[in-house]
Amino acid sequence: MPFSSRFLMPFLLAVLLATAVGSIIQTQYNLAALQAIGAPIPLAVRLRTTGLDLLGFSPLFGLLVLAGFVFAIPAAVWSSRALPALRWPLFALAGALAVLLTLFLVNALAPMPTLIGANRTVAGTLGLMASGSVGALLFAALSRTVRVRS
């Protein structure tokens, strides 16, 4: 089984999924904050804004996810081999921590207090972390499937 099939494709798909889920969560968080101060958000506006953010916000968020997953996914692979019974929770935790630590680092380096709007509150941050978990779990599932098939 070539390396690209075994790890690279699952890894890239995991980054893409985490990025897309994170972008969607970020948009809903942002729109909810606007609704709370009186903005009307009908479904068409919500869908359009979500789509525009997938185009506009995803490139940057994808880079952040990629930077975090480069360290988190190998760590999860290694630790799940040591603790196979905890494989799924370990991947979920690794994905969440990857996003959290990357956000922490980028906020420390960026001139503004908080780069990503959803990262301004605990709920929004947990949402972004959840996107990391979803991506890492996809990697766990795909790499497991590949391993079973091989």
Added chain:
Amino acid sequence: MPVFSFPALKVEPVPNLVRSLLVACLLASPMAQAMDYRIETVTEGLEYPWAMAFLPDGRMLVTERPGRLRIVEADGRLNAEPVGGVPEGFHAAQAGLMDVVLDPDFERNGWLYLSYAYGTLNANNTRLARARLVDGHLQTVQVLFSAQPAKAGAAHYGGRMAFLPDGTLVLTLGDGFDGREQAQDPSNHLGKLIRLNRDGSIPADNPLVATPGAAAEIYSLGHRNVQGIAYDHVHGRLYSHEHGPRGGDELNLIEPGNNYGWPLISHGLDYTGARVTPYTELPGLEQPLLHWTPSVAPSSLMRYSGELFPAWHGDLFVSTLAEKSVRRIRMQDDKLAGEMVLFEELDERIRAVYAGPEGALYLLTDNAQGRLLRVLPTE
């Protein structure tokens, strides 16, 4: 004293005959001659200068963001010793000592007003104080106002001031960056312009004085980070500009009680590329007179009423950080009539633009070795 001279007009490519006729007409006009300028350095070695004020005796006061108030003599010499007694503030990133303005009755009462950041990295905001300058030292320092709530981070303080004809003072504030939705909350000062009497008391006719739960100091709301304000005494209009996020910098005509929309409406995107809002307009929210996308990062606003540049009389001047220029906004019959980009040849972030008492333009450049520049007609 280095002197540079540049023509201010930029001529677009046109056919030769037309160009010749245009140039001949322009050279013959007094306006063209008046718009040629030279730039000279008044003083240098200022650390992130932010604002200045012209004292009646010809000296100048200059604030430095790290917390110093400096005196520049009339001949341009920078006093080595900063003014003593400046109130202790919070200095980090955008936080520090900001504006200085003289009381309209300064020659009689001696008051000057300072804006600066107070607090700590985890709890800070903008503060206003006044004091008297006596022998190079501030005395009788009085804190007049502290914006609430104290927020975390070191961004978006506003900090510019302007006096209205009735003697009240308008102070611009910022949303603190992370608190953008707070700009719509009338119970606090984030993202607002506030109006005070000169002793810090609240004018009885402020627009939200009678509104339950509202901060009585508020003059207008829905702002992001307002770093320019100027009152047009001829037409009785108050202008301000504010930084947008990525795009959407705005010039606004301020009316008491109006809501300028941030973050419900904006022509800018978040720095991440995300939408701050789906809307550029909504009912009940004011539209800007103009907006700049991409951002120019407007840092101060001045209405020119001097005599040295007659062609500029009545125009608005906006210094910019990102564009490294001064934007001249032409005004005709109280209406916007186009823009011209000036002083790009300096290739420096311009923190502030002023008109001196003699009619020259004064510029403060924004860096650790900042300069005070003077713009004069070539003739």
